[in-house]
Amino acid sequence: MRAFSHNVLLTIFWMLVTESFTLANFLVGFFISFLLLLLARSLFDPTSRRYFTLAWKLPRFVALMFxxxxxxSLQVARAVLSPRVRIRPGILAYPLEARSDLEITLLANLITLTPGTLSLDVSTDRRVLYVHGMFMDDxxxxxxxxxxxxxxxxLEVTR
Structure with missing residues (x-):
């Protein structure tokens, strides 16, 4: 988190120097500060260096989610608009590779966000996630x- 706080401080400094307090200037300053800190990343401890790898992984994660x-959504819309009922609901026990509370919660919420699926419960030993789906043919x-x-x-974003 030290790298992120340095990035924000440098961005604020950028906004003060340029005397422009707009969102666009904040984004430009944040990007420039990030590039400067990226060049100086060897000065940070290894835990702070994770900020730079996360900065590349997070946009890919968001794009994958969309x-x-x-x-x-297209699959659910096709099933709803189709004259034939192709919905095969079911519940499956998904074995988790995720172990931390953050990883399990994030995965469960992402499964629930995708149309046609719903996270139901996590086993008491936190090794199985129960998922309901509209299309459980396979x-x-x-x-x-x-x-x-x-x-x-x-796991790529959290580890």
């Missing part, structure tokens, strides 16, 4: 999809 929400495919897209992205 993509997953778009795809599942539970292994659903588990594989959760593992390879959502959980992988969550």
């Amino acid at each position: 993509w997953e929400i778009l795809l599942s 539970p292994k495919a659903v588990m594989s999809s959760i593992h390879h897209s959502l959980e992988k992205a969550v």
Whole structure:
């Protein structure tokens, strides 16, 4: 967090020097400060260096989430508008690779955000997440999809 606080302080300094207190100037200053700190990242301790890797991973994570929400929204819309009922609801027990409270909570919320799925509960030993889905024709495919897209992205951002 030291790197982030340095970034914000340098951005405030930038805004004071340029005497412009607009959102656009804040974003420019934040970007310039980030680049300066990126060049000086060897001066930070290893825990602060995580800020720089997270800055590259976070936009990919957000883009993946929008993509997953778009795809599942289209799948739900197609099922709702289709004259044939193709909905096969079910509940599956998804084995978690995530261990921390943050990772499990983030994954459960992301699953719930995607249309057609809902996180129900976490086992008492925190190793299994129970998920309800509208399309459970192939539970292994659903588990594989959760593992390879959502959980992988969550673990990449949090670890």
